[in-house]
Amino acid sequence: MPTLTAVWDYLARNHTRHVEELVDFLRIPSISALPAHAPDVRRAAVWLADRLTQAGLAMARVHETGGHPAVTAEYGNDPAKPTALVYGHFDVQPIDPEAAWVHPPFAPTIVDDAIYARGASDDKGQVLMQIAALEAWLNTAHEVPVNVRMLFEGEEEIGSVHLEAFIRRHARDLDGDFAVISDTPMFARDVPSICYGLRGLASLDVTVHGPYQDLHSGVYGGAVANPAHALAHLIDSLHDSYGRVAVDHFYDGVADLTEEERRAFSELPFDESALAEQLKVPRLVGEDGFTALERTWVRPTLEVNGMWSGFIGEGRKTIIPATAQAKITCRLVPGQHPQAVLRALVDHLRAFCPPGVELSVQPGEASPATLTPRDHPAVIAATRATSTVFGQTPRHIRMGGSIPVVVTLQEVLKMPSVLLGFALPDENFHAPNEHFHLSNFARGAQTLAAFWAEISDADVMGYRGNAS
């Protein structure tokens, strides 16, 4: 591949400049969660649009969304070529606790192979990696082997509030055959990986209503139902003693784990007792009959994220609380219908509510799991590209979390996503001292450059709409 060699050569020659640009980008404190930083989020959008133009991409624009802006750009309109959507985000997490940062979070500092700054790995470093790869193609081959649509948002860290509406409004401009997203870590250091499946999410809030106000537990203790007890009963009823969710119809549609996936996961370098030690828990626990990776990647789960009732201050207040509340989310897997899961949960809670209290259940957001077939040409192309650059076959993994854009692309544009990320799990994203390894910044750009070469050879277009 003489062309790819030239592209890689360009990346090597321009690495220093690309790092300098990353430093510039990281100086912008584009914290989407803090209203005071809204101008910075906008500044990052403008900076990014300029960078896209400078890289040779067309139509770079900053869009209003109703919240923080979004940025788009594109390359090519050749109907004979597949069209890829590149997604990333330029907003960053807040920095608290600020005192824990060794280097100021918005004064990027390079120490050995790592650049320290808020947003380094999540996601500004990975966004610039994507742009560098395309710039390299445009400045050497003067073309990219695929049509490219680029979409960068400024609200990823606050739940992609306006993203779905934006994608719906610009569906025609953004539509393509598949998406490639660099916003995830590799499975482990030196274990390159391609993620093809994410869990979905279904949330609900539960309130148990007891007496009209907190009551004196001496005067009324024994006479009225305690909402905290009722809520505990309800929460405890949600799991059986085998770690399974004990809600009728919860597992409806859940596919059995295939032997192939089971074997693939078991071959990953994953040490349950080391993780338990790291998390400072006596041991990992969960649904019987599955490993921890299986439980977090391909089995649905239900977690209480928060609960509260009565007096939670210092000291003691001898009351029967007026109410008890819990916030619950389920992680869903392919085959589960989020609304059906929520209905099953509501039915269960109603059926198990003890006497003497009243229950209100508020279903919240719900989004399905996503899965890209492992034989999708984009997955195969990513696998080949990664193998070439890293000198080893990447692992095909799933992840337990949810990425809103992946769901939206699947739901709105029927577009499967390949998650090709080059962060490391211990690079402190969402924590103080976030950093990104410059060697992976380079290897990531090389891999993405190779990916465009591989994808041009692949029969992508036939896979359109096959995501499940």
Added chain:
Amino acid sequence: MPTLTAVWDYLARNHTRHVEELVDFLRIPSISALPAHAPDVRRAAVWLADRLTQAGLAMARVHETGGHPAVTAEYGNDPAKPTALVYGHFDVQPIDPEAAWVHPPFAPTIVDDAIYARGASDDKGQVLMQIAALEAWLNTAHEVPVNVRMLFEGEEEIGSVHLEAFIRRHARDLDGDFAVISDTPMFARDVPSICYGLRGLASLDVTVHGPYQDLHSGVYGGAVANPAHALAHLIDSLHDSYGRVAVDHFYDGVADLTEEERRAFSELPFDESALAEQLKVPRLVGEDGFTALERTWVRPTLEVNGMWSGFIGEGRKTIIPATAQAKITCRLVPGQHPQAVLRALVDHLRAFCPPGVELSVQPGEASPATLTPRDHPAVIAATRATSTVFGQTPRHIRMGGSIPVVVTLQEVLKMPSVLLGFALPDENFHAPNEHFHLSNFARGAQTLAAFWAEISDADVMGYRGNAS
């Protein structure tokens, strides 16, 4: 009883002045919970000591306690007479929510038969009722038929923090045959009552420790135990489906309810469905086989007063919480040993803690139930005095709460207490628009005056130490 007639006559003639004094006393915002009001608590102590002296009692003094002051006074040292301890408190509850007060809480306002002010019924009105009765004796008969020790504290509303130490230090001066306490409501309007039993209290705090910090529920959901689930399991394990506390040895020593008490309680004007309606609960619930009064007065109970875990703010945070906590108190009945109950609870929680988390249990305060024999001469005297004034036999009741001074008097001085209170249950103590009925202020003073006449005839001294 010509003497008593003169005493009552004195009370009638001085009623207006006594009400004016109550207005003065109520003007002092002696909120013990708020440090800014400490000078007011002290001012109320000085005011009270002056009032005791003016009433003709000896040795009226303000004492330092280490917290808010206490006030004592006395009358008589005749070894042939029984000695009574009169207890009350001059501190009051905070006033929030202040906006809910129709009249300013410290500008006493008389509307029809009621005086509105913070502390009117709890307990300044009842304290002055006690003093008026003794003043009437001293100004008519020029003696009181018993020796009297008076003890008023300024910390009742904050848990009588320094009271036990104070009573231990002054045990010799305060010791007597029985105590009479006016700090409780009657069972209902026009249902005068004498309370002879209170429940005890045992408290403990529970913490379930999970991972070292809140974890992402997508990444880790299914791999680690959720402390909120574990706490819910523990809380739910504390009761069975019959409303009984499902803790081994919890009921050890609990006496069966006698047929006599059962009948007496059933004859009280108590409407379970009216109470349910008032409390806005679908119905009253509790331990099977007992009425609501029985459950709150003579059966031990266990209540979660507060619990919390994870994210309890607005919105959603998809986490597995690092910890979950609960505050628990039990109400105890005669026969239960508070420390044994706490041990049983700790053992139970340890045994029921699910795998994957760690448990810490912190036992807290513990005090036994109190019970004054219903044939105690002071109970009989109070019954006769109340009958005379109210024209009906008072009900003998128990109460579900705990009054620290009653426990301390029982534990330290082996002194039984008679609770002879004239507040009404709907006079809003501890709430906005607290008030006290002036007709009960008058009838209370008359009853207490009659009580001293009755008690002088009773063989009290033989009962010393019989409280169980």
